[in-house]
Amino acid sequence: MIQLHGSGEKHRMHKTPPLVIILMLLILSSKASSRDNMLPNHLRLNSALTCRLVGGLTREQRTICHESPDAAAIAFEGLQLAVKECQHQFRWHRWNCSSLAVKSSNPHTSGIMKRGYRESSFLYALTAAGVAHSIARACAQGRLLSCGCDPLGYASHPRDRRANKWEWSGCSHNLAFGIEFSKKFLDAREQEDDLQSRINVHNNDAGRSILSSHMEVRCKCHGLSGSCQLRTCWRATPDFRVVASTIKRQYRKALIVAQEELNNGLSVLRGRPRGRRRSRARPAPKTSLLFFEKSPSFCEADPKTESAGTSGRVCRIGRTSRSGSCDLLCCGRGHALIRKSSIKPCNCTFHWCCRVDCQRCRDDKWVAVCK
Numbered sequence: 001m002i003q004l005h006g007s008g009e010k011h012r013m014h015k016t017p018p019l020v021i022i023l024m025l026l027i028l029s030s031k032a033s034s035r036d037n038m039l040p041n042h043l044r045l046n047s048a049l050t051c052r053l054v055g056g057l058t059r060e061q062r063t064i065c066h067e068s069p070d071a072a073a074i075a076f077e078g079l080q081l082a083v084k085e086c087q088h089q090f091r092w093h094r095w096n097c098s099s100l101a102v103k104s105s106n107p108h109t110s111g112i113m114k115r116g117y118r119e120s121s122f123l124y125a126l127t128a129a130g131v132a133h134s135i136a137r138a139c140a141q142g143r144l145l146s147c148g149c150d151p152l153g154y155a156s157h158p159r160d161r162r163a164n165k166w167e168w169s170g171c172s173h174n175l176a177f178g179i180e181f182s183k184k185f186l187d188a189r190e191q192e193d194d195l196q197s198r199i200n201v202h203n204n205d206a207g208r209s210i211l212s213s214h215m216e217v218r219c220k221c222h223g224l225s226g227s228c229q230l231r232t233c234w235r236a237t238p239d240f241r242v243v244a245s246t247i248k249r250q251y252r253k254a255l256i257v258a259q260e261e262l263n264n265g266l267s268v269l270r271g272r273p274r275g276r277r278r279s280r281a282r283p284a285p286k287t288s289l290l291f292f293e294k295s296p297s298f299c300e301a302d303p304k305t306e307s308a309g310t311s312g313r314v315c316r317i318g319r320t321s322r323s324g325s326c327d328l329l330c331c332g333r334g335h336a337l338i339r340k341s342s343i344k345p346c347n348c349t350f351h352w353c354c355r356v357d358c359q360r361c362r363d364d365k366w367v368a369v370c371k
């Protein structure tokens, strides 16, 4: 074990943000709630509390939460995973997903998700994929009573099994159950038979399809001294970053639902590529994102979209086209250079065995921030 010691008094690197506390509460309560069905009534408090703590659930969602509190608790973890990924994917954008984290542990209460922006379509796909992802894994980890490993009895794989001497075995992540619960829990929000609800459900489905298409096959060798006479393989969900990056690419090519489609709700799932006026409307593939409202610039603070504006944002000097460039991020207001200092461990020395002593040094950097 290597320990890191600061010279002088210990210092905390950062304060624990409220989000982390909420997450910890959810995780703690979900651990407890997976046993809830076996517990006497008076001990079921935890799950009921989880269902009440999370704001912005619809009546249908609350019912599902009380019916399956353990799965709902995992679903909330999936939503938080999606918010975290959104912040990563949009870290250099004017709208950077930061408002979703502070407001509530339920991103669906955010102003953006009530709209039909390109950003909204991204969030619907990402949260639906996040819930399916978390549930699929939790099933395989034995955290849920209602599901286990995916039996995969039905699955086939393109490669010839005999030639490669491998068979399905081990514990596959239960994608089917994850997708089913994501549908049940999130599509339940979309009760209105209107255009916006149908677009939201389409985007939810797109996120889940993208997750499905990234499932991985992982294998293990068996046999004398690693001879790999037999390989057993199972299906696993990919790293969620990979799913989020693909959804981000779909965000860039998202299709706007044309005005005439808006008037004719029945053909809503036909979109048209942005900026190409002449091309005929054509059906949107399953993994396309759809939106119907032009996004605001997100340059100025606007409570309606919970946008903080870009003033004060750190930006990158250089090529204009680069994401996060000061030109794009600062909306033409220009930028200022400010000195940012931080304390970092430095001049570390290793002592046998096993300790590392570091000095603490000031690290001064000039950064550009938007005016």
Ligand SMILES: *[C@@H]1O[C@H](CO)[C@@H](O)[C@H](O)[C@H]1NC(C)=O
Binding pocket: 091, 096, 097, 098, 308, 309, 310, 311, 313
């Ligand atoms: C996101 O934007 C907000 C508001 O402009 C800002 O306070 C925050 O630091 C930004 N987050 C990142 C990761 O850049």
Ligand SMILES: *[C@@H]1O[C@H](CO)[C@@H](O)[C@H](O)[C@H]1NC(C)=O
Binding pocket: 346, 347, 359, 361
């Ligand atoms: C590291 O230690 C050396 C000698 O002790 C000192 O001269 C140097 O300034 C230190 N480096 C930093 C970054 O403080």
